[in-house]
Amino acid sequence: MKLFDYKFLTLALSFAFVGCSDEGTPEVPDSGNDEDIPEVSVSKVVSINPTEKYQTIKGFGASDCWSPSFVGKTWTNSRAAITELLFSSEIVEGQPKGIGLSQWRVNLGAGSAEQGDASGIEDKARRAESYMTENGSYDWNKCEGQRYFMSRAKELGVPNFILFSNSPLVQYTKNGKGLSNSGMNSNLKDDCYDDYAKYMADVAKHYTDEGYNITHISPVNEPQYNWDSGQEGSGWTNDQVAKLARELDASLTANGLSTDILLGEAGDWEYLYKVKNEQERSNVISAFFTPGSSAYVGDLQHVNNLICGHSYWTDGTWDGMRDVRLNVHNKAVESNLELWQSEWSMLGDGYSSSEFVGYDAATEMDIALYMSKVMHNDLTVAQVSSWSYWTSMDVSRWGHKNRFLLISLVPKGGESGDIAEEGSYRATPTLWVLGNYSRFIRPGYTRINLTMNENMNFFGSAWISPEGDKIVAVYSNLSDKAVKLVDESEGWSSESVSVKTYTSSLSKNLKERVVPADGDVYVDANSVTTVVYQLN
Known part of the structure; x- marks a missing residue:
């Protein structure tokens, strides 16, 4: 009109x-x-x-790693209000109730939570459930906390859901764990690529049948890192990612799904367009989208000219971040690809330049304003059509302030308390600044x-x-x-x-x-x- x-x-x-x-x-x-x-x-x-x-724009989002698994299950007095902060688009007497996220990224856990201390992941808040039982069947009553956030997101009008994986299921990994000891190679057993692809497609089918719009599955996260401690994860070579993508494409087709495959999730933008560290897991765009490449997947039905990366490590200065983002934009245009930014928090490369006051002196608003620099350059220089924050909520430990979260949680007993025991929460400026974009720039703008x-x-x-x-x-x-x-x-x-x-x-x-x-x-x-x- x-x-x-x-x-x-x-x-x-x-x-x-x-x-x-x-x-x-x-x-x-x-x-x-x-x-x-x-x-x-x-x-x-x-x-x-x-x-x-x-x-x-396709959407603005955040992920449910890792605290929502606990908040959604045991923080029964606070969880509804927390979901409103993330998902509500309602404005009451001039005050938005939330930031109206239009994408919600849901972690497909590997099952390390069920292993407990035997998982090798020390912090229980970094272990994740799966829907698979010990006998190989599915139990859709598992992942209760994550399911709560998904249901509230749908109820409050979030239109798009993305499933992403940090590690294959522990039933299918070489070492039987969600973290890896396979170095740069995948921890997935060679004969389980089709099994794991089927699992991811089955979860997507289940939630599609439940009325969720599962737009994408991201099968691999930051494959450039080995993930041998701290949380679920695995290294992957480009050829191994491509092998999994082919199996996932077949499983999505078999399930009659229109869900697309979201590839990339590169540890930083540079891995997408140049050889960085190991050749086998960098220069990702050329590997996946050059016909004749051993990792070529551009002809798959569910891979629709799309690649994503993370804005970490390349955001320390204004000029530096713009140079990197122009490079990845140009490479995406050359390969006829849409570009998404699927993870950012203030992890970075030290931010020691004169452009930032430093972590110790920074206010929470200083951190949020710096985030706006990254968002602006991702949107206008890299020209991404989707932008997502990393952790929607977490406990602010060790003086990190709001560098890694939108909503700050304090469990009962304080920052060192058990995340499963409900305490207090607080929206931080990073939430509201993200909302300056997400609440008003809607999908289709x-x-x-x-x-x-x-x-x-x-x-x-x-x-x-x-x-x-x-x-x-x-x-x-x-x-x-x-x-x-x-x-x-x-x-x-x-x-x-x-x-x-x-x-x-x-x-x-x-x-x-x-x-x-x-x-x-x-x-x-x-x-x-x-x-x-x-x-x-």
């Missing part, structure tokens, strides 16, 4: 930012004594052009051109709805001065465009502001602000 001419829209969404200098600060006009109007602004010029389009003189302290992207009736722009302001967007276009009126902003900062959690017809749009200092233009 085209509500009015895009040429007018381009004009209407061209803004001049009122500037200030050491010689004086311009007065900020009164707008109904709105307490949210900041006192200081700086100069910027932004132009949004809806006719110039890029990738269409397309990125459109936003032109401005961006830098590492002020940047943004713009998106248009499938119907063409709404534009969403997300701005990050990492400076200590607020920015005011002043409408200088002729013909602008509240009858054609209504505007709301949603701001996340140290003191605001996606706080809504309705912009008056003759009012101005602000981006607070040290904030991420979503501007929603309703074109009607």
